[in-house]
Amino acid sequence: MDAAASMFARAERARFVSELVDLVRFPSVGADPLRRRDMARCAGWLARHLASIGFDRAEVMRARRVGQDGHPVVYAEWRGAPRAPTLLVYGHYDVQPEGPIGEWSSPPFDPVVRGGVLVGRGASDDKGQLFAHVKALESYLATSGALPINVKCVFEGEEEIGSPSLASFFAEHRRLLAADVAVVSDSTQAPNGRPSLTYAARGQVALDVEVRALSRDLHCGIFGGAVPNAAEALAAILARLHHRDGRIAIPGFYDRVCDLDPRERAEMAAVGPSDAEVLASAGARAASGERRFSLYERQTARPALNVNGIASGHGGAGTKAIVPARASAKLTFRIVADQDPADVARRARAQIQRIAPRGVDVTVTPRILVPPALVDRRHPAMGVAAGALARAFGAAPVFLRSGGTLPAISALQRVLGVPCVLMGFATPVDRLHAPGERFSLASFSSGIDACIDFYAGLRRRSALRGRSSFSP
Amino acid sequence: MDAAASMFARAERARFVSELVDLVRFPSVGADPLRRRDMARCAGWLARHLASIGFDRAEVMRARRVGQDGHPVVYAEWRGAPRAPTLLVYGHYDVQPEGPIGEWSSPPFDPVVRGGVLVGRGASDDKGQLFAHVKALESYLATSGALPINVKCVFEGEEEIGSPSLASFFAEHRRLLAADVAVVSDSTQAPNGRPSLTYAARGQVALDVEVRALSRDLHCGIFGGAVPNAAEALAAILARLHHRDGRIAIPGFYDRVCDLDPRERAEMAAVGPSDAEVLASAGARAASGERRFSLYERQTARPALNVNGIASGHGGAGTKAIVPARASAKLTFRIVADQDPADVARRARAQIQRIAPRGVDVTVTPRILVPPALVDRRHPAMGVAAGALARAFGAAPVFLRSGGTLPAISALQRVLGVPCVLMGFATPVDRLHAPGERFSLASFSSGIDACIDFYAGLRRRSALRGRSSFSP
Numbered sequence: 030m031d032a033a034a035s036m037f038a039r040a041e042r043a044r045f046v047s048e049l050v051d052l053v054r055f056p057s058v059g060a061d062p063l064r065r066r067d068m069a070r071c072a073g074w075l076a077r078h079l080a081s082i083g084f085d086r087a088e089v090m091r092a093r094r095v096g097q098d099g100h101p102v103v104y105a106e107w108r109g110a111p112r113a114p115t116l117l118v119y120g121h122y123d124v125q126p127e128g129p130i131g132e133w134s135s136p137p138f139d140p141v142v143r144g145g146v147l148v149g150r151g152a153s154d155d156k157g158q159l160f161a162h163v164k165a166l167e168s169y170l171a172t173s174g175a176l177p178i179n180v181k182c183v184f185e186g187e188e189e190i191g192s193p194s195l196a197s198f199f200a201e202h203r204r205l206l207a208a209d210v211a212v213v214s215d216s217t218q219a220p221n222g223r224p225s226l227t228y229a230a231r232g233q234v235a236l237d238v239e240v241r242a243l244s245r246d247l248h249c250g251i252f253g254g255a256v257p258n259a260a261e262a263l264a265a266i267l268a269r270l271h272h273r274d275g276r277i278a279i280p281g282f283y284d285r286v287c288d289l290d291p292r293e294r295a296e297m298a299a300v301g302p303s304d305a306e307v308l309a310s311a312g313a314r315a316a317s318g319e320r321r322f323s324l325y326e327r328q329t330a331r332p333a334l335n336v337n338g339i340a341s342g343h344g345g346a347g348t349k350a351i352v353p354a355r356a357s358a359k360l361t362f363r364i365v366a367d368q369d370p371a372d373v374a375r376r377a378r379a380q381i382q383r384i385a386p387r388g389v390d391v392t393v394t395p396r397i398l399v400p401p402a403l404v405d406r407r408h409p410a411m412g413v414a415a416g417a418l419a420r421a422f423g424a425a426p427v428f429l430r431s432g433g434t435l436p437a438i439s440a441l442q443r444v445l446g447v448p449c450v451l452m453g454f455a456t457p458v459d460r461l462h463a464p465g466e467r468f469s470l471a472s473f474s475s476g477i478d479a480c481i482d483f484y485a486g487l488r489r490r491s492a493l494r495g496r497s498s499f500s501p
Numbered sequence: 502m503d504a505a506a507s508m509f510a511r512a513e514r515a516r517f518v519s520e521l522v523d524l525v526r527f528p529s530v531g532a533d534p535l536r537r538r539d540m541a542r543c544a545g546w547l548a549r550h551l552a553s554i555g556f557d558r559a560e561v562m563r564a565r566r567v568g569q570d571g572h573p574v575v576y577a578e579w580r581g582a583p584r585a586p587t588l589l590v591y592g593h594y595d596v597q598p599e600g601p602i603g604e605w606s607s608p609p610f611d612p613v614v615r616g617g618v619l620v621g622r623g624a625s626d627d628k629g630q631l632f633a634h635v636k637a638l639e640s641y642l643a644t645s646g647a648l649p650i651n652v653k654c655v656f657e658g659e660e661e662i663g664s665p666s667l668a669s670f671f672a673e674h675r676r677l678l679a680a681d682v683a684v685v686s687d688s689t690q691a692p693n694g695r696p697s698l699t700y701a702a703r704g705q706v707a708l709d710v711e712v713r714a715l716s717r718d719l720h721c722g723i724f725g726g727a728v729p730n731a732a733e734a735l736a737a738i739l740a741r742l743h744h745r746d747g748r749i750a751i752p753g754f755y756d757r758v759c760d761l762d763p764r765e766r767a768e769m770a771a772v773g774p775s776d777a778e779v780l781a782s783a784g785a786r787a788a789s790g791e792r793r794f795s796l797y798e799r800q801t802a803r804p805a806l807n808v809n810g811i812a813s814g815h816g817g818a819g820t821k822a823i824v825p826a827r828a829s830a831k832l833t834f835r836i837v838a839d840q841d842p843a844d845v846a847r848r849a850r851a852q853i854q855r856i857a858p859r860g861v862d863v864t865v866t867p868r869i870l871v872p873p874a875l876v877d878r879r880h881p882a883m884g885v886a887a888g889a890l891a892r893a894f895g896a897a898p899v900f901l902r903s904g905g906t907l908p909a910i911s912a913l914q915r916v917l918g919v920p921c922v923l924m925g926f927a928t929p930v931d932r933l934h935a936p937g938e939r940f941s942l943a944s945f946s947s948g949i950d951a952c953i954d955f956y957a958g959l960r961r962r963s964a965l966r967g968r969s970s971f972s973p
Contacts, residue, residue, distance in 0.1 A: 060821065126821045132717065189822070217723065231722060235822070244784030245604065248934035250703060250905030251689065253835050254805030255779055255796040257789040260830070261739060261808050268740035271733070307727055312716030315860025317729040324727040333726030335824050336733050338814030343831060349532065349598045350661070350707070350833050350906075351934050352807050358732070359815060361822050363725050388787025433722025462720035462823050 031177070031485050034168035038477045045164045045477070046142065046470060048078070052122075052156050053140040053149040059100050059123035059190050068186050071122050072101045075184055079105035079163065083170035084182075090202075092185065092194035099194030100186030104205075107170070108179045113488050115179040117208035117447055118166075119437050120159030120215065121188035124151030125462045132464035148467045153455035157468035158214040158476065159184060161454055165480030177488040181208055185437070188215070191233060191397030192436035199444040209493055210410045211441045212483065214476065216431050216453030217461070220302040220310050224418040224426040224479075227451035228406045231329065231363040233434035234373045235337075235397035238266070238381060242389040243354035246342065252352055260341035262389045263356035267336055269384045270360075275318045277334045277362075279380045285367045289330050300427040301325040302457070310457040329430035333363045361397075363432060370398035402438035404449045412497030413486035414450045414479075421479035428500075433461075452479065503649070503957050506640035510949045517636045517949070518614065518942060520550070524594075524628050525612040525621040531572050531595035531662050540658050543594050544573045547656055551577035551635065555642035556654075562674075564657065564666035571666030572658030576677075579642075580651045585960050587651040589680035589919055590638075591909050592631030592687065593660035596623030597934045604936035620939045625927035629940035630686040630948065631656060633926055637952030649960040653680055657909070660687070663705060663869030664908035671916040681965055682882045683913045684955065686948065688903050688925030689933070692774040692782050696890040696898040696951075699923035700878045703801065703835040705906035706845045707809075707869035710738070710853060714861040715826035718814065724824055732813035734861040735828035739808055741856045742832075747790040749806045749834075751852045757839045761802055772899040773797040774929070782929040801902035805835045833869075835904060842870035874910035876921045882959065884969030886922045889954035893947045900972075905933075924951065 038045070055071035058064045072089045079087035087105035091098065100123060108115075127137035127150045135141045140149030147157065162182070169176045183206065185195055199206060216227040242259035272278045289297075307324040308316060318327040327333070337360065342353030364373055378393040385391040405411075406428060418426040431451070441447045454476035460466045486492055510517070527543035530536045544561045551559035559577035563570065572595060580587075599609035599622045607613045612621030619629065634654070641648050655678065657667055671678060688699040714731035744750045761769075779796040780788060790799040799805070809832065814825030836845055850865040857863040877883075878900055890898040903923070913919045926948035932938045958964055 125823075126815060128815065128821075129718075233722070233822070242785070245932065245937070246601075246935045247783055247785075248905065249805070249807040249809060249833050250705070250835055250903070251929070251933060252779075252783050252785075252800060253807045253833070253904060254790045254799040254803055255788060256783045256785040257787060258807055260811045261743065264736040264739035264808070264811070267733060267736035307724075311719055311724050311728045313714070313719075313724075313728040313860070315729060316727060317860065318726045327726040328724060331726055333721070335721040335725045335730055335822075336736070336814070337721060337821055337823050338816050338825060339732045339736070339811050339828070340813075340816035342808070342810030343598060343600065349600075349809055349831070349934070350705070350807075351597075351809050353810060356811070357816075359821070361721050361725070363722055388785070388789065431722070432725060433720060457723070460717065461723060462821070463718040465717070 031169065031481055033172040034481045035478060037172045038164060038168040038481065042474060049147065049157060049160050049473065050140045052160060053151050054138055056138040057123050057151065057186065058126050059186050060126055068100045068123065072103050072186060075103045075122055076105065079182060082167040092198045094194040094197055102186065102198055103184040105182040106180065107176050109175055110177065110179050113178040114209040114493050115181065116484065116487060117206060117211040118162045118180060118182045119211055119213045119441065120162065120184045121155045121186065122159065122184050123186045123189050124154065125189050129464060134465060142470065145470050146467045147470060148465060150466050152466050152468035153459040154461040154466065155188065155215045157473055158454050161473055161476035162214060162480050165477045165484065168477065168481060177485050181206060188436065191235065191399050192440065195437060196440045196444050199440050203445065206445055208447050211447045211449045213435060213437060213449055213451050214454055215435060216451050217455045217457050217459065218453060219427050219429060220306045220457045223424045224422040225429040225453065226411060226414055226426050227431045227453060228404050228428050229329065229430040230402045230435040230438060231365055231432055232368065232370055232401035233397050233399040234362040234364060234370045234395065236360045236374060236377060237394045237396055238358045238360060239392040240356045240389050241354065243352065246354045247352040249350045249352045256352055257386065257388045259353045259356035259389065262386045263339065263341060263358055265386055266381055266384055267358060270334060275320060277332065279376050281376055282373065285369065286332060287366050289326065297325055298323065301429060328432040330365060332365050332368060335361050337361050363434065364401055366401045366403060368401065370400055374398060399434050399436040400439050402435060404438065404451060407496040408448045409493050409495050409497050410448065410450050410487065412499040413492050414452045414483055415499040417479045417482035417486055418452060420482055421475045503641065503953055505644040506953045507950060509644045510636060510640040510953065514946060521619065521629060521632050521945065522612045524632060525623050526610055528610040529595050529623065529658065530598050531659050532598055540572045540595065544575050544658060547575045547594055548577065551654060554639040564659065564670045566666040566669055574658065574670055575656040577654040578652065579648050581647055582649065582651050585650040586681040586965050587653065588956065588959060589678060589683040590634045590652060590654045591683055591685045591913065592634065592656045593627045593658065594631065594656050595658045595661050596626065597661050601936060606937060614942065617942050618939045619942060620937060622938050624938050624940035625931040626933040626938065627660065627687045629945055630926050633945055633948035634686060634952050637949045637956065640949065640953060649957050653678060660908065663707065663871050664912065667909060668912040668916050671912050675917065678917055680919050682959065683919045683921045685907060685909060685921055685923050686926055687907060688905065688923050689927045689929050689931065690925060691899050691901060692778045692929045695896045696894040697901040697925065698883060698886060698898050699903045699925060700876050700900050701801065701902040702874045702907040702910060703837055703904055704840065704842055704873035705869050705871040706834040706836060706842045706867065708832045708846060708849060709866045709868055710830045710832060711864040712828040712861050713826065715824065718826045719824040721822045721824045728824060729858065729860045731825045731828040731861065734858045735811065735813060735830055737858055738853055738856055739830060742806060747792060749804065751848050753848055754845065757841065758804060759838050761798065769797055770795065773901060800904040802837060804837050804840060807833050809833050835906065836873055838873045838875060840873065842872055846870060871906050871908040872911050874907060876910065876923060879968040880920045881965050881967050881969050882920065882922050884971040885958035885964050886924050886955055887971040889951045889958055890924060892954055893951035
């Protein structure tokens with residue numbers, strides 16, 4: 030580790046935290062069309078910040094997908110080390126919607142530090158983790174005026190909606206973004222406190238389901254018993270999407286799901302969280318899903334279908350005696366190798382149409398389509414990252430699968446041809462996507478140290494040759 | 502009909518409509534705790550209005566139920582006809598919640614008149630119908646300074662939440678409210694435009710269902726596939742509350758449902774709406790429910806269960822990738838003789854608990870419990886009402902069942918021992934409980950005429966002796 034950079038980071042810790050608070054303050058909910066301006070303001074703040082700490086070039090770039098502008102990408106580069114390798118640092122400044130607001134103990138976009146923990150939407154996913162890189166880079170630039178390697182930062186604004194513009198952005202700027210390796214800090218460590226390197230992420234298929242049973246809501250006294258009810262039709266559909274044994278009830282859904290290798294299952298059982306740890310970190314009384322698999326396997330290596338939300342009729346105070354005309358649900362599939370997101374979306378749509386009750390119209394609209402991702406555990410940069418994590422967090426990392434989706438990985442691998450290191454600093458208790466999202470300031474500091482160490486380790490040309498010998 | 506009163510009503514029609522607009526303007530949603538003051542303001546306006554048109558006594562009275570104050574009752578009386586019978590006029594000034602607001606073409610509490618129709622929440626249910634009585638009474642008082650009969654008005658504020666305080670209010674003021682007959686104008690006419698006398702109303706059992714699967718929402722990538730999902734658990738419960746043949750799947754639910762008399766079925770088929778008329782007035786493409794019965798029978802003479810609303814997780818724009826911790830549904834049963842609301846609530850709760858998926862907590866809270874009601878079709882006041890409707894609307898009325906619930910009926914019959922005439926002026930296209938609720942000004946005028954005629958008809962003491970010979 031670079032001692033000067035590391036000492037600087039320690040000395041400036043209070044300022045770093047206060048800047049992270051400023052970053053978390055932006056209500057950068059990419060899914061919310063009313064927050065488009067907040068998204069642009071957040072991107073602008075980040076670009077200016079990167080310029081101010083010494084990047085040669087730092088700017089807000091347009092991202093486009095078919096038919097529309099996406100949320101902008103913040104790009105910055107420092108290329109002052111011509112003989113050293115080039116690292117692409119990926120992160121995202123967009124965050125999940127903050128609701129239900131009543132379950133936050135402090136306002137989601139008015140972040141507070143309590144007991145060494147920063148609470149706010151995006152604190153860990155992904156602003157805190159992204160900012161650990163930014164502050165590690167600043168610590169080098171402020172102390173030696175240079176970085177040990179060339180660095181290209183790509184901070185996008187559409188991760189939480191499935192990164193729909195990212196592959197086109199990469200394709201459009203293939204030459205600009207050329208790099209030897211990419212690092213993504215957007216994942217969580219092991220529940221026992223050990224750091225981790227993530228080697229697999231599930232893909233994602235998000236669908237909106239709309240049921241229309243009537244042309245308008247009706248008085249349930251006058252019409253109840255004689256006409257279809259949209260809420261009941263939706264419930265009937267959703268209830269038929271899982272078999273009783275926990276499997277997803279869509280014909281052909283499992284056709285392309287790869288079986289787990291027995292050796293990997295053994296490794297997962299050895300290093301992954303136990304069923305009890307998963308339930309404890311979930312705050313759940315009971316498990317759910319496919320009984321043949323451990324909870325860690327169900328979370329990460331097996332596909333899943335979740336209803337994320339349902340809405341129909343009267344949700345307010347008191348009673349409202351209606352037959353609701355319409356109902357809607359938001360569904361998310363997590364898929365695994367070798368499932369194809371478009372194929373899953375097609376099958377799901379067909380099955381939902383097939384099981385819809387008579388007399389109602391059902392529309393299924395795909396919103397997110399992301400393939401599953403696997404990274405090369407033996408890439409030499411993995412060994413560099415493992416060493417950096419071990420020194421910064423005081424324990425050797427383990428290889429973990431993530432159940433979440435990192436759309437950037439497949440785009441980085443397929444479009445840019447860059448191998449990826451997934452080095453997360455959040456922990457399983459950080460309430461990612463939930464009310465009360467948080468990031469421990471200890472993780473923030475150790476994350477900065479790990480980044481400082483990782484960059485230094487990559488400087489050696491040899492660091493990117495051969496195969497990593499690290500194994501947990 | 503009293504010619505002077507009728508001419509007065511015709512001459513003052515524009516003012517009457519403008520006063521009705523003022524009444525509809527109050528957002529008197531009794532179910533909404535935030536509108537308590539609007540409820541009180543609406544009650545005060547009505548009481549002052551009744552005093553201003555010549556009632557001897559007009560006041561806002563407290564209504565209480567176990568443990569809390571209810572919304573106030575407006576009471577007014579005119580007792581200047583000592584030898585004539587006494588009529589109790591019942592109505593309600595509370596209205597249904599107005600949502601979904603986006604489906605109103607004009608603001609629900611900023612009523613507008615368009616093409617001879619008044620559009621606003623409560624226009625027909627029940628402010629417009631109640632006001633037809635008020636204006637008929639005014640028309641007498643303004644022209645002859647007297648009414649043909651003694652009148653007691655009881656306008657309550659809790660009908661749309663099941664009239665929880667009404668029976669206690671009646672019991673507390675039994676002597677004050679003594680009357681020979683009661684009239685309730687809170688129902689709809691036949692779909693073919695013929696006026697109607699309602700002789701049966703279904704009872705109501707409303708329940709809130711709350712499902713709790715987790716202590717907090719979780720990231721559906723990280724946890725999806727391993728933990729229970731509240732939205733899915735709720736859907737599984739709701740999907741099992743109906744059999745495939747449309748019957749309600751609660752053990753013992755039909756035990757006390759009276760079979761329909763074949764003669765009544767024949768009469769219903771002859772005078773009631775056809776299946777096609779029901780579907781057309783519902784704006785529904787397909788029917789639903791118990792196939793053995795006509796839609797009119799399913800709507801009115803058979804019990805029904807409707808999910809009025811469901812809510813869980815993310816209902817806003819875009820995607821939110823969570824496993825929702827909680828889900829809720831509002832359910833309304835319509836019940837028929839001889840079902841008992843408390844028994845139905847008990848059975849429903851037990852069944853919902855029984856079918857709840859493992860690992861989730863389910864709470865069922867009864868909100869409304871109202872027994873079904875039947876009135877005596879041969880009461881002599883029915884004949885008086887039939888004549889009044891025939892003259893005012895230009896067609897002989899038919900006897901209809903209502904599928905809705907009129908909690909006042911059983912309280913009037915059981916607590917006060919007063920026979921009831923249910924004479925509705927709204928029509929099946931008036932969108933009761935739905936966005937765009939409306940009341941035709943022609944119905945308002947004819948309703949006033951019918952009331953004027955009805956009061957005059959009741960003056961003859963003989964009008965309340967013997968049996969009505971009216972039959973449709």
